Amino acid sequence: MSEFVLGISAYYHDAAACLVGKGKIWAAAQEERFTRKKFDESFPEQAIRYCLSEAGITLSEVKAVVFYDKPLLKFERLLETYYQNAPAGFSSFQASMPIWLKDKLFLKTTLQKAFKEMDPEAAPPLYFSEHHLSHAASTFYASAFEEAAVLTIDGVGEWATAGIYHGRGTQLKSVVEMKFPDSVGLLYTSFTYFLGFRVNSGEYKLMGLAPYGRPEQAQKLTKKLEKELVILYDDGSLTLHQPYFQYATGLRMIHEKKWEQLWGFPVRSSSEPLNQNHADLALAIQLFTEEVVLRMAKTAKKLTGSKNLCLAGGVALNCVATGKLENCGIFEKIYTQPASGDAGGALGAALAFSHLYLNHPRLKNNGYDALQGSYLGPSFSEKEIENALLQSSFQFNYIADLDQLVDHTASQLAEGKIVGWFQGRMEWGPRALGNRSILADPRSSKMQSILNLKTKHREDFRPFAPAIPLEYKAAYFENASPSPYMTTTTLLRAEHRLPVAEHFAQADINTKLQTPKSNLPAITHSDFSARVQTVTPDTNERFWKLLQAFGKKTGTPVLVNTSFNVNEEPIVATPADALRCFKSTEIDMLVLGNFVVSKP
Incomplete structure (x- = not known):
C-alpha cells in the first residue's frame, strides 16, 4: 500500500504542491516557479508533476490527495457575511457568486477533472483539510519538537483568522480560534493597500518601510489606530471597527474616504514617491502587529504550558514581529516554517493527513526540522x-x-x-x-x-x-x-x-x-x-x-x-x-x- 500523500494549494494565490511519504518530505514547489507567473493561483499541474518525478512515482501510486482548505466552509462564510450586511455588499456578491457557482463551489469535481486530464488512468482519493489546521500541521510536524504550542495567524481561512493549537507527537488539537471579520492579517493588509502596495504580496514591503518611520510620531498614530480602528484585548484577540473596512462586503480592502480623513492624506498610488507620512504610518501598524503577536503568544503559553512554539500563516512571515517574540523569552525555542503563507498549506495538508488520518510516525529530522534545509525543489544535471x-x-x-x-x-x-x-x-x-x-x-x-x-x-x-x-x-x-x-x-x-x-x-x-x-x-x-x-x-x-x-x-x-x-x-x-x-x-x-x- 502506498504511503505517499500529495498536498496541494490552489485557486486563491500561491498555488503549490508537496509530496510526503516513507518518513520524509520528497518535494515541494510553487506553481509560479514553473509558469513564471508571479503568485500563480491555477491548478499546480507542473508542481505536481515535479513532485511525483522526484519520488519516481505516478499519480496512480498516490494514496491520497489533500487540498489545503474547505471550500464549502468558505462559501458558508461568504453567504453569511453578505446576508448579515445586506444590502451592503451586493456588488461584491454579484461579482463573486458566478465564480463560486461555476468553479469553487464544486471544487472537488474541478480537481478530479484536472487530475483526470493529467493521468486518465489515475483516480486518487481526494480529501480536504481546514485552512488553519493545514498551517498548524505545516509547522508542527515539520519541526523537531515532540511537543509544542502552535500559533497560526493570517488574513482569513474558512472562518478562522488566527488559531492556537497544541501538538504532541502525532496529535495536533485546536485550542482556540479568532474568527472573521476580526483579523490582524486583514488589518495589516488594509494598511498595505492604503500605502500603495499590492494586497497579499506587498506586506513585506510595508514591513521594510516601517523602520524609516519616526518612533514618537508612530506611537501617536498607533494610539489613534487603537482608538478608531480596533479594540485590542489582553489575550491578543481584537475587534475591528467595520465601518472603516470593505473587505467583508466590498470590492476593496478599506473605505478610502474614511481612511483619508482619519490619517490626513490620500491613498498612495503605487507610482507615487514615498514620504515621511507613509513611513510613520507603516511603523505604527508594524508596532501594533508586534504587540498582537506577543499577546497571542503569551495566551498560547498560558493555554498549553509548552516551552516550545511553532508559527505559521502569512503573519508568521513578519520576521520583525517573530524576532521580537524570540527576544522576549516567552518560549525557550521558536520554530517558523519558511513557507508560512498559503503555499505552505500544501505541505500542511499532506502532513495533517499523514499523521492524523493515517497515523504515520513523525518525519525524520536533523535536530532542527525535517525540511532538509528547505531544498525541496528541482535540481539540474x-x-x-x-x-x-x-x-x-x-x-x-x-x-x-x-x-x-x-x-x-x-x-x-x-x-x-x-x-x-x-x-x-x-x-x-x-x-x-x-x-x-x-x-x-x-x-x-x-x-x-x-x-x-x-x-x-x-x-x-x-x-x-x-x-x-x-x-x-x-x-x-x-x-x-x-x-x-x-x-x-x-x-x-x-x-x-x-x-x-x-x-x-x-x-x-x-x-x-x-x-x-x-x-x-x-x-x-x-x-x-x-x-x-x-x-x-x-x-x-x-x-x-x-x-x-x-x-x-x-x-x-x-x-x-x-x-x-x-x-x-x-x-x-x-x-x-x-x-x-x-x-x-x-x-x-x-x-x-x-x-x-x-x-x-
Whole structure:
C-alpha cells in the first residue's frame, strides 16, 4: 500500500504542491516557479508533476490527495457575511457568486477533472483539510519538537483568522480560534493597500518601510489606530471597527474616504514617491502587529504550558514581529516554517493527513526540522546546465574542483562583482536560501542602491539579508540562535555599527537612507537590524564554503543574499531562467553549478 500523500494549494494565490511519504518530505514547489507567473493561483499541474518525478512515482501510486482548505466552509462564510450586511455588499456578491457557482463551489469535481486530464488512468482519493489546521500541521510536524504550542495567524481561512493549537507527537488539537471579520492579517493588509502596495504580496514591503518611520510620531498614530480602528484585548484577540473596512462586503480592502480623513492624506498610488507620512504610518501598524503577536503568544503559553512554539500563516512571515517574540523569552525555542503563507498549506495538508488520518510516525529530522534545509525543489544535471549554456550566446568556463570554484567566486565578490548563484535543489518558500541567490559584498556603501535600482529593479528603501556561517553569527549579531530560513530579524552588534546622530531614530526617511550605519552597510537596515540566514555544511556545503572563502579574503564571512529574480518575477527555477535574468540585469557573473559565465 502506498504511503505517499500529495498536498496541494490552489485557486486563491500561491498555488503549490508537496509530496510526503516513507518518513520524509520528497518535494515541494510553487506553481509560479514553473509558469513564471508571479503568485500563480491555477491548478499546480507542473508542481505536481515535479513532485511525483522526484519520488519516481505516478499519480496512480498516490494514496491520497489533500487540498489545503474547505471550500464549502468558505462559501458558508461568504453567504453569511453578505446576508448579515445586506444590502451592503451586493456588488461584491454579484461579482463573486458566478465564480463560486461555476468553479469553487464544486471544487472537488474541478480537481478530479484536472487530475483526470493529467493521468486518465489515475483516480486518487481526494480529501480536504481546514485552512488553519493545514498551517498548524505545516509547522508542527515539520519541526523537531515532540511537543509544542502552535500559533497560526493570517488574513482569513474558512472562518478562522488566527488559531492556537497544541501538538504532541502525532496529535495536533485546536485550542482556540479568532474568527472573521476580526483579523490582524486583514488589518495589516488594509494598511498595505492604503500605502500603495499590492494586497497579499506587498506586506513585506510595508514591513521594510516601517523602520524609516519616526518612533514618537508612530506611537501617536498607533494610539489613534487603537482608538478608531480596533479594540485590542489582553489575550491578543481584537475587534475591528467595520465601518472603516470593505473587505467583508466590498470590492476593496478599506473605505478610502474614511481612511483619508482619519490619517490626513490620500491613498498612495503605487507610482507615487514615498514620504515621511507613509513611513510613520507603516511603523505604527508594524508596532501594533508586534504587540498582537506577543499577546497571542503569551495566551498560547498560558493555554498549553509548552516551552516550545511553532508559527505559521502569512503573519508568521513578519520576521520583525517573530524576532521580537524570540527576544522576549516567552518560549525557550521558536520554530517558523519558511513557507508560512498559503503555499505552505500544501505541505500542511499532506502532513495533517499523514499523521492524523493515517497515523504515520513523525518525519525524520536533523535536530532542527525535517525540511532538509528547505531544498525541496528541482535540481539540474551538469548536462542539462551545459545544454542551456550552449543554447545561449554566453561564453563560459567549467571549474571541476569545488575549492577552486568557490575561491574564484569569492575573489570576484571581494572585487565588488555581483554574482548570480545557481546550485542544487531550488528552495521552498519565498526567500533565497543559498541555491537561487544573487550575492554581493555587504561592505560596499553603494551595494544596496546598486542592487535595488539596477539589479532587482525595486524600491530603494528595501533592505537586503546577510548570509553567514552559523559559527560566526554571535560575532556579528546580538542573537546567536540558528536562523536558516531568515524568519527572524536581529540587531547588528554594537562594535560593527557606526556612530549616528543622537536623535537618529527621529530622522526623516531620506536621512536614514543616506546615513552610513555600519561597516556592513548593504545588510544593515535603518534600525540596525538584519534578517539573517545562518548556513551550515550539513545543509548547504557549497554555500558554506563560499562564505568561508569570502571571509578568508576579506576578514568578513558575510554576504548579501537576495533572491535570484527581478521585481514582480518569480525566483528563477531552471538554468534557462537564470540565464535570462542574468542577461536582463547588471549581475556581473553567473555560477551555474560548476559552470562560470561572465559578461563581456
